[in-house]
Amino acid sequence: MANNPGRPIPSHKVMSFRTPSEVDDWLFSNPMTCPGALHFSVRNATVITYGIQTNSTSVEKRGHYEDPTFTFQIPLQIAAEREIARSLIGDPNFSWVVNLKEFAHPAVASFSAVATVGPTFFLAIAMFGFVFQISSLITEKELKLRQAMTMMGLYDTAYWFSWLMWEGMITLISSLLTVLFGMMFQFDFFLHNSFGVVFLFFFLFQLNMIGVAFMLSAFISKSSSSTTVGFSIFIISFLTQIITLFGFPYSTNFSRTYRAIWSVFPPNLLAEGLTLLSGATETPQDPGISWSRRGKCAPNDTECVITINDIYIWLISTFLVWFVLAIYFDNVIPNSSGVRKSVLYFLNPGYWTGKGGNKVAEGGICSCTRSIPPPEDVTPDDEDVYEEENTMKQAASEGVVDANIAVQIRGLVKTYPSKTKIGCCKCDKTSHYHALKGLWVNLAKDQLFCLLGPNGAGKTTAISCLTGITPVTAGDALIYGYSVRSSIGMSNIRRIIGVCPQFDILWDALSGQEHLHLFASIKGLPPASIKSVVQKSLAEVRLIEAAKIRAGSYSGGMKRRLSVAIALIGDPKLTTGMDPITRRHVWDIIEDAKKGRAIILTTHSMEEADILSDRIGIMAKGRLRCIGTSIRLKSKFGTGFVANISFSGATNGTPVSGGDEIVANHEPVKQFFKNHLNVVPKEENKAFLTYVIPHDREGLLMNFFAELQDREREFGIADIQLGLTTLEEVFLNIAKRAELESAAADGSLATLTLTSGTSVQIPVGARFVGIPGTESAENRKGVMVEVYWEQDDSGALCISGHSPETPVPPHVQLTASSSAPSRRRGRPGAMLGIVIDPNQIGTDY
Ligand SMILES: Nc1ncnc2c1ncn2[C@@H]1O[C@H](COP(=O)(O)OP(=O)(O)OP(=O)(O)O)[C@@H](O)[C@H]1O
Numbered sequence: 001m002a003n004n005p006g007r008p009i010p011s012h013k014v015m016s017f018r019t020p021s022e023v024d025d026w027l028f029s030n031p032m033t034c035p036g037a038l039h040f041s042v043r044n045a046t047v048i049t050y051g052i053q054t055n056s057t058s059v060e061k062r063g064h065y066e067d068p069t070f071t072f073q074i075p076l077q078i079a080a081e082r083e084i085a086r087s088l089i090g091d092p093n094f095s096w097v098v099n100l101k102e103f104a105h106p107a108v109a110s111f112s113a114v115a116t117v118g119p120t121f122f123l124a125i126a127m128f129g130f131v132f133q134i135s136s137l138i139t140e141k142e143l144k145l146r147q148a149m150t151m152m153g154l155y156d157t158a159y160w161f162s163w164l165m166w167e168g169m170i171t172l173i174s175s176l177l178t179v180l181f182g183m184m185f186q187f188d189f190f191l192h193n194s195f196g197v198v199f200l201f202f203f204l205f206q207l208n209m210i211g212v213a214f215m216l217s218a219f220i221s222k223s224s225s226s227t228t229v230g231f232s233i234f235i236i237s238f239l240t241q242i243i244t245l246f247g248f249p250y251s252t253n254f255s256r257t258y259r260a261i262w263s264v265f266p267p268n269l270l271a272e273g274l275t276l277l278s279g280a281t282e283t284p285q286d287p288g289i290s291w292s293r294r295g296k297c298a299p300n301d302t303e304c305v306i307t308i309n310d311i312y313i314w315l316i317s318t319f320l321v322w323f324v325l326a327i328y329f330d331n332v333i334p335n336s337s338g339v340r341k342s343v344l345y346f347l348n349p350g351y352w353t354g355k356g357g358n359k360v361a362e363g364g365i366c367s368c369t370r371s372i373p374p375p376e377d378v379t380p381d382d383e384d385v386y387e388e389e390n391t392m393k394q395a396a397s398e399g400v401v402d403a404n405i406a407v408q409i410r411g412l413v414k415t416y417p418s419k420t421k422i423g424c425c426k427c428d429k430t431s432h433y434h435a436l437k438g439l440w441v442n443l444a445k446d447q448l449f450c451l452l453g454p455n456g457a458g459k460t461t462a463i464s465c466l467t468g469i470t471p472v473t474a475g476d477a478l479i480y481g482y483s484v485r486s487s488i489g490m491s492n493i494r495r496i497i498g499v500c501p502q503f504d505i506l507w508d509a510l511s512g513q514e515h516l517h518l519f520a521s522i523k524g525l526p527p528a529s530i531k532s533v534v535q536k537s538l539a540e541v542r543l544i545e546a547a548k549i550r551a552g553s554y555s556g557g558m559k560r561r562l563s564v565a566i567a568l569i570g571d572p573k574l575t576t577g578m579d580p581i582t583r584r585h586v587w588d589i590i591e592d593a594k595k596g597r598a599i600i601l602t603t604h605s606m607e608e609a610d611i612l613s614d615r616i617g618i619m620a621k622g623r624l625r626c627i628g629t630s631i632r633l634k635s636k637f638g639t640g641f642v643a644n645i646s647f648s649g650a651t652n653g654t655p656v657s658g659g660d661e662i663v664a665n666h667e668p669v670k671q672f673f674k675n676h677l678n679v680v681p682k683e684e685n686k687a688f689l690t691y692v693i694p695h696d697r698e699g700l701l702m703n704f705f706a707e708l709q710d711r712e713r714e715f716g717i718a719d720i721q722l723g724l725t726t727l728e729e730v731f732l733n734i735a736k737r738a739e740l741e742s743a744a745a746d747g748s749l750a751t752l753t754l755t756s757g758t759s760v761q762i763p764v765g766a767r768f769v770g771i772p773g774t775e776s777a778e779n780r781k782g783v784m785v786e787v788y789w790e791q792d793d794s795g796a797l798c799i800s801g802h803s804p805e806t807p808v809p810p811h812v813q814l815t816a817s818s819s820a821p822s823r824r825r826g827r828p829g830a831m832l833g834i835v836i837d838p839n840q841i842g843t844d845y
Pocket of ligand 1: 416417433434435453454455456457458459460461462
């Protein structure tokens with residue numbers, strides 16, 4: 001928009017002229033600033049609008065004011081106008097009236113507004129929708145809803161077309177409302193141009209912006225960024241629209257190439273389309289653009305380098321380009337699981353035929369994973385794991401599969417490729433990581449297999465491989481005979497698998513019933529059965545009453561129950577679930593769900609694992625460390641029985657006092673345990689002693705506890721509790737072993753501060769540690785402590801305490817290898833503890 005400098009002229013003032021030259025003179029000396037004329041300098045500096053009036057007739061016309069000759073041209077389209085003109089020219093008494101009031105006529109004002117403010121206004125509306133679309137798409141990715149739907153069998157084509165249909169419908173309604181409101185407010189722009197022409201123009205423009213939003217969503221991973229992206233595009237569009245309104249490049253002064261390049265960006269086409277449509281309804285007498293004339297030069301468009309039909313063609317073709325690019329980038333840019341297709345995936349015929357075309361890769365678009373060495377092949381330490389592996393290998397080589405086996409995980413290897421992170425000043429490259437190092441497990445039908453392990457053990461990765469979220473690096477997994485490595489196998493698997501991930505796969509705006517309906521449809525259940533299946537599922541998870549309430553207002557437990565129902569909908573033969581909330585009713589649902597299907601559950605709750613599982617596998621550092629029933633694991637990996645002795649504070653009825661405080665004297669009890677079971681307390685304080693009694697003393701326990709009970713009064717014992725070690729302990733032992741292994745491999749150390757104040761560096765997970773420099777004539781091998789470890793919130797092992805310092809037993813060999821290797825990086829100056837093999841210590845501890 002241009003502002004002509006000069007004296008402002010009030011819009012209502014009427015000025016009369018006797019001759020055309022008077023008009024010329026006036027115009028020459030009074031550059032106009034009234035709003036009705038402003039648009040002319042934008043579009044074409046030589047065009048003005050004026051009204052003409054005679055004594056008997058008034059007519060408002062658009063004329064050409066040609067610089068520098070100052071001649072008016074009055075288009076004379078109808079006989080009456082020609083008559084007026086003739087009479088004007090022939091009648092010496094006529095008066096030319098440049099009626100400035102007419103410049104401010106609503107028609108002229110609306111023209112001016114549409115041509116100048118219009119692009120920004122419509123752009124702002126389109127941008128609002130644009131930001132909303134991008135953020136909805138990204139939120140769906142961010143909340144992993146899309147991943148969940150894919151796991152449940154949603155095809156990419158269905159995903160994209162459902163989005164397109166939805167957005168197309170919204171666009172259709174909003175375009176319709178725009179035109180109807182424009183007509184309601186009596187704008188000539190909407191009244192004189194054909195309804196179809198204006199509606200199609202707005203519809204195609206907004207559809208095009210949807211294409212742009214789809215494409216950009218592939219590059220954005222956080223919904224919060226979508227507002228920034230939308231605002232940036234708005235600013236850029238605003239600037240390019242101003243340039244367009246100044247005539248670039250839609251005039252004969254510019255080549256076609258400029259126009260082609262400029263037309264790729266939809267807001268520019270919006271600006272040019274609005275100019276054409278506005279120009280065609282500049283004055284109330286202008287006819288506008290009719291549907292049949294959409295391919296012809298617009299009225300009042302003197303240059304005619306582009307028609308409204310050309311704009312339609314541009315909008316449709318660029319929309320198709322954006323849409324295809326959106327699908328392409330969606331495939332080749334790594335998704336939330338780091339998975340992508342190859343850059344030229346569409347050249348693979350399998351992609352089009354559906355046979356093997358779903359091959360996916362990982363890492364950035366340019367990363368290369370071929371040179372990654374496979375993980376080391378290690379023979380399992382545990383005989384049950386070894387046996388499982390051998391049985392499976394044998395069955396695989398013979399091609400015999402037990403009919404009761406639902407899932408065969410055959411040497412599954414998953415290596416995450418290295419990543420390069422580009423920061424503002426530097427590039428960080430992480431090395432590749434073997435998350436699964438050859439997993440062999442058979443999962444039986446009608447059973448729940450619980451996969452346990454500390455953080456980073458590889459549980460999620462294993463589930464992701466089974467559900468097809470992440471590609472397998474080596475090995476395979478057969479689910480009811482279908483391989484996860486084949487795209488056909490995977491599409492069959494998706495039909496028979498149900499997944500309940502760690503996160504709730506829910507849309508806040510949908511009710512529980514709608515969720516189940518949606519997932520039942522994705523799973524391909526017959527439409528006629530969906531209603532009854534949904535009702536049954538809702539009843540199973542006790543959500544009948546909340547069926548029609550939006551999931552956003554559900555409590556955490558209700559959400560989890562709905563997620564479980566989604567995982568179980570359509571009676572999948574295999575269900576994988578992670579961390580269901582430890583609630584009785586969820587357990588009941590899971591317990592019931594075992595019938596007729598295999599369930600893999602990964603959880604951090606040992607209680608849950610103990611109660612629900614038929615078999616448990618504990619993983620650590622990408623390998624299976626033990627496998628079996630809960631009882632078997634406890635008896636094999638638990639330290640034995642735990643005895644808790646609590647004291648009443650009196651021995652033989654007489655308190656042992658030391659000052660005001662009662663000082664516990666547990667020596668007789670400790671001696672009793674030492675003499676009969678050869679064990680020392682694991683923990684002790686004034687009120688109780690805790691012993692861990694190894695399994696090999698089991699035969700002695702009956703008589704031992706009978707005698708202890710008889711002597712309760714003598715020892716001042718208030719209560720004796722005996723129990724089997726917990727699964728938690730088994731888990732910790734396995735985790736410790738794995739940590740120790742990896743600490744040995746990578747040299748990670750922890751600082752142990754002894755009660756004496758001495759600090760030593762010890763490998764993470766080390767149980768018995770000799771303290772260097774404590775050798776004496778009395779203790780030739782020095783003293784040692786047992787280190788107690790616990791897991792912090794992130795699952796990492798940290799020191800929780802240590803036993804009293806005791807002499808290193810004489811039989812223990814302190815070999816060179818048992819001392820901390822010199823290559824380990826410890827705190828400078830800190831002493832390195834001597835790791836002692838627990839097997840040398842025996843069961844005394
Ligand atoms: N996309 C990825 N790229 C690189 N490394 C990854 C990726 N995903 C997982 N990892 C790594 O693989 C290892 C195994 O991760 P995984 O999520 O499978 O462990 P998990 O046993 O499920 O742990 P948690 O209980 O914490 O969920 C971890 O060390 C993790 O950092």
